[in-house]
Amino acid sequence: MLKQLSVAAALAGAALAQNTPSLADALRSSSELSTLAGLVPQDVLQTLSSASNITILAPGNSAFEKVSPQLLSSLTTTPGAITALLQYHVLNGSYPSSAIPEQGAFVPTLLTNSSYTNVTGGQVVHATTEDNKVVFFTGSLSNSTVTTANVNFTGGVIHIIDTLLTIPGSVSDIATAAGLTSVRGALVSANLVETVNTTPDVTIFAPTNQAFQNIGSALPGLSADDLTKILTYHVIAGTVGYSTRLANGTSLATVNGANVTITINDNGIFVNNAEVVIADVLVANGVVHVIDQVLNPNNATVSNEDDGVPAYSGATPVSAAPFTSGQPTPSAPIGGGAGAGNGTRPTGSGSPTSSTGLPQATTNAAPVLAVSGGFAGLLAAAAFFL
Template sequence: MLKQLSIAAALAAAAVAQNTPSLADALKSSSELSTLAGLVPQDVLQTLSSASNITILAPANSAFEKVSPQMLSSLTSTPGAITALLQYHVLNGSYPSSAIPDEGAFVPTLLTNTSYTNVTGGQVVHATTDDDKVVFFTGSLSNSTVTTANVNFTGGVIHIIDTVLTIPGSVSDIATAAGLTSVRGALVSANLVETVNTTPDVTIFAPTNQAFQNIGSALPGLSADDLTKILTYHVIAGTVGYSTRLANGTSIATVNGANVTITVDDDGIFVNNAEVVIADVLVANGVVHVIDQVLNPNNATVADGDDGEPAYQSATPVSEAPFTSGQPTPSAPIGGGAGNGRPTGTGSPTSSSGLPQATANAAPAVAVSGGFAALLAAAAFFL
């Protein structure tokens, strides 16, 4: 898919007239980018101007007004965070809107700093289309909609977006934000938090709290080793399995050593008999798919997503979600702020019809001149 995207992008780029403006002139040409044009330091502008074959996702004036105080605090307190955020807004390749396929594509950015990402080739954005608009999904399934597409400049193309992108966080942080506190608590109990946070190129199938609650009677007697075997059966290492890469009938080895079977049909995506209810939650080191059942490494033959057979046949539900005691309260739900999660259980996993509409960030606005402007002016950005 990415190869086809690159070919389409190259053909579109070849059709652009040779009298394209410089980056500085392109920024000045749009009234929507006056804030960005005034904030980007001269050395950053020169670096980007000398680059070629890139796509800049440029926040509109209104996007800066929606930057939350929490984001500002994180940027100021974390070394390199501003640089990382800027790099995450630059795609590695020139992608006009016509190059974005309806089924979506996961496009690498220039964010490769291992303090922020552990994805080979650079952290990605999920580019897709929704009602003829291009939408970029980023950390916590926040979305940014392109308001003005295809502003060409000598090094590539600019798309003006309505929301500042969110860099994907760690697996444990995303589990907390998504309310997957049973998963997080189980990882803590098995001493696997650091492992899942730092292993590069992972695919994680994360059961909901309800999924753990539904088999709650089977969990209290588990040894630490048994719990580890169950949790590692939900992790694939060495392959970032975005939804567009999950093929029907594929059998994939997990960290546990046993395989899971992928089913992709009109009803959605299934892992063994568990349905993916939220797909493609980007994390710092790969992707998380939220599933509605806990997978059982001792019952891997339950591979038909439509048969309804439970993976833990003798288990019964309990009144409270297991492993949640002492876990942090969800503070930034999946899709909160800029958008909502993408459920896949009601239609094709690659259908744009299931995508949420972009909504305004509800966080209080900040004074750009005294906040984000000062941060950008101080950024030591290099590509």
């Protein structure tokens, strides 16, 4: 899908290449960008103006009104955060709105800093079209809707968005935010948190708390080795399986060593016999798909007309979700929260097709930043590092 997106972008870009303004003139041309135009330091403007074949997702005036004091504080105290956020708003390629497919595409950004992403080719945004509007899904499935598309400039195109993008967090942090506390607790019990947080290019099928609760009677007797085998059966390393990359009938090798089978039909996306209930939750090192069953490496039942047959025969539900004792309370549920845009979060009900891989990119550690003075100060400090 990314290859097809690039071809569409190239054709559209060729038609718009003539008589386009500079980046500075493009920013000044839109009243929606008056705040951004007033904040961007000259050094940053010059750096972006010299770039070519890029797409800038430019926060409109309303987006800056949503920036909380907590976010500003985090940006000023977290090493490299300001630069990383700016880089995440620049797509590697020029993509007019007409190039964004309805079924979605995962587009790499300029964010390759290994302190913030461990995805080959750089962290991505999920670009899609909903109700004739382009929407970008980012960390925690927060969404930013394009309010004005195709503001062209000499280096590419600008899309004005209503909400700042959210850099995807770690697997364990997303599990907490999403209320997947059984997954997080099980990872803690098996001493696998650091592994899933740091392994590059992962696909994780994360069962809901209810899924663990439904087989609760089978869990107390598990040895540490058995729990590890179950959890690693939910992880694929070396392949970021965004929904557009999943193909019907594909067999994928897990970290456990056994394979899972992907089924895609009119009812949705299935992993063995578990349905994907929330797809494409971006994380720092890949993607998470939330599923409605706990996979069983000893019972790899494949989805058929008897969808819903449990993978743990004889297991019975318990009254409370296992592994949740002592786990943090969900902080900001995925797909919503203050600062969410107008789009809706993607689910596993679509009919994705296979896709080409992402291009190679390098990673660089970011220096520590300590700045003050609101967003103008943040952008000024970031200018040195772009």
